[in-house]
Amino acid sequence: MKVLVTGGNFLNQGAYLMLVAAGVGIRKHLGAQPVIPVRFGTQRQKAWIGYDTLLAEERVGFFPRLGRAVGGSWRDRLPFVTASEIDAVFDITGFAFGDQWADAPLMRRARNYEMWARRGIPIYMLPQAFGPFELTAEPAKLAVRSSRIVYARDMDSYGHLRNLVGESERAKISTSPDFTIGVEGALNAVPRHDAGFGVIVPNWNIMKRAATADHSSGYLEWLVQASRAMQQHGIRVVGLCHEGRHDREILDRVRTHVPDMEVIDGLNGQELKGVLGAASVVVSGRYHALVSALSQGVPSILHGWSHKYRWLAEDFDCTEFLADPYSPGEIVGELIARAVDSESPRGRIVIATDALKARNLAMWSEIASDLGWSRQANMVAGGIRG
Numbered sequence: 001m002k003v004l005v006t007g008g009n010f011l012n013q014g015a016y017l018m019l020v021a022a023g024v025g026i027r028k029h030l031g032a033q034p035v036i037p038v039r040f041g042t043q044r045q046k047a048w049i050g051y052d053t054l055l056a057e058e059r060v061g062f063f064p065r066l067g068r069a070v071g072g073s074w075r076d077r078l079p080f081v082t083a084s085e086i087d088a089v090f091d092i093t094g095f096a097f098g099d100q101w102a103d104a105p106l107m108r109r110a111r112n113y114e115m116w117a118r119r120g121i122p123i124y125m126l127p128q129a130f131g132p133f134e135l136t137a138e139p140a141k142l143a144v145r146s147s148r149i150v151y152a153r154d155m156d157s158y159g160h161l162r163n164l165v166g167e168s169e170r171a172k173i174s175t176s177p178d179f180t181i182g183v184e185g186a187l188n189a190v191p192r193h194d195a196g197f198g199v200i201v202p203n204w205n206i207m208k209r210a211a212t213a214d215h216s217s218g219y220l221e222w223l224v225q226a227s228r229a230m231q232q233h234g235i236r237v238v239g240l241c242h243e244g245r246h247d248r249e250i251l252d253r254v255r256t257h258v259p260d261m262e263v264i265d266g267l268n269g270q271e272l273k274g275v276l277g278a279a280s281v282v283v284s285g286r287y288h289a290l291v292s293a294l295s296q297g298v299p300s301i302l303h304g305w306s307h308k309y310r311w312l313a314e315d316f317d318c319t320e321f322l323a324d325p326y327s328p329g330e331i332v333g334e335l336i337a338r339a340v341d342s343e344s345p346r347g348r349i350v351i352a353t354d355a356l357k358a359r360n361l362a363m364w365s366e367i368a369s370d371l372g373w374s375r376q377a378n379m380v381a382g383g384i385r386g
Contacts, residue, residue: 001032001373004054004086006109007093010041013242014180014288017269018092021180022126023050026090029364030373035081055080088371089116094128094150097140098160106139113146124367127153127176129308131160140164144172148370151176151363154311176363177315177356180288181295185273191238191262196280198230198340199293200239200254200261203285204246206305206325215326219303220253222328226283226301227258229336235280241265242272242286281339285325287312294318297350299339317352318345 003026008019023034027050035052046053091113097106113123125147133140144150144165150173152158161173191197200223210216227237239251239261248265255261264275269288276282276289277296284290285303293300294316302309302318303325313322321335339345 001030001087002035002052002081002085003030003032004035004037004089005051006037006089006091006112007096008036008040010045013267013269013272014286015093017180017183017273017288017292018126019051020049020270021183022090022092024183025179025364029361030368030371032087032373035086038080053080054086055082086116086121089113089121089123091123091125091143091147092128094125094130094143097136097143098129098131098133099135102135106136107142110139110142110146113143117146122371123147124370125150127151127179127363128157129153129306130157131164133160133164137164145169148172149174149367153178154308154315156307156311174363174366177359178288178291178312179360179363180291181353181356181360183270183273183292185275185277185292185296186268186270187274187278189264189267189271190274190278191236191264193236195234195236197236197238197262197278198226198233198281198336199276199279199283200227200237200251201242201276201282201284201286201289202239202247202250202254203243203303203305204250206285206303207250209305210326218326218328220250222303222323222325222332223250223254223283224257225328225332226336227254227261229333230281230340231258231260232333233336233340235340237261238275238279239263240267240272240275240289242284242289247286281336283336294349295353295356297346297353299345299349301335301339315352315356317348321345 005019005022009015026032026034033052035054036046037054096104116123123146130152141164150161152161152173152175158175162170202223206219207216210219230237237258239254241248241251251263255263273292276293277298279298282293282298282300284300287308290300290302290312300321302313302322304310304322310322313319323335
């Protein structure tokens, strides 16, 4: 069985983690082989996380003709999968159908799903933050209509999806938590500090969205104060670049005020998760950095700039750590102290994580049941390299 995974990439580390998580789930719970389109990543990158390559796409002009043309003994010698071999499609970035991506070619993507559905290929949209759809309703409706099950990651997203479609389509909309929770982090890049370390993960989108110059400087001050508070508690400060040069520029600005801060850059999603899981405390405005930390029991301060952060804090039972990224002050030191000095938050987060993992398993079981496939755990040998 071959499952095409759409929406992931190897550049954004949150998207990378979703690729890894989807691949693990497809192999472990469905006994199938994950596949990614040829235009994403190198062959080495795909092989590293256990993906095959789909060559036959509509963009190349032979969308499913090549699969029918190549057969017999020749087929087994070719290092790619053709469209005719795909048994299911999993979308892992349904958030891209929301208004913030209104300028993207969403209708082309939605029509691809419609094309798969017409050929009898089931489509599943894995848990994401969906909506709003004021500007993108037409392609979003078509994507949902073409899918068998659509999983919203939170109740706001669930509401946006239900308001998007008619009554007959609402039964296919369900909820499930972020599906990267169970991905294991790689330990090769974890810094060694005897007294422990805290992690700062900036998000340049927070600075970009700042309503005023005071808000922008307030965000930088928040990160500086958090770094100094960590040092006051006797732990080293590590600045972790999760996404690209803009985040790195923020870390470099913080380091001018906190010269002892170590900066780590250039890691993939699993390596980032390994670092975050070894930390004593995390301050982050990057969603998947927070998932990576919280899912390993690390108390984390959530710099929320959309509803998905509020729901993430609810999921991990740590709403007291949700903070306004533009308003530093006494709250910074208080939150760092609460995270570092008390075992209570960590215990609650661990309990919540176990419950979320159980819900993830229920999602995979539901998909397996809907597909009617036998659940041949670990059918594909080798697994994921850390």
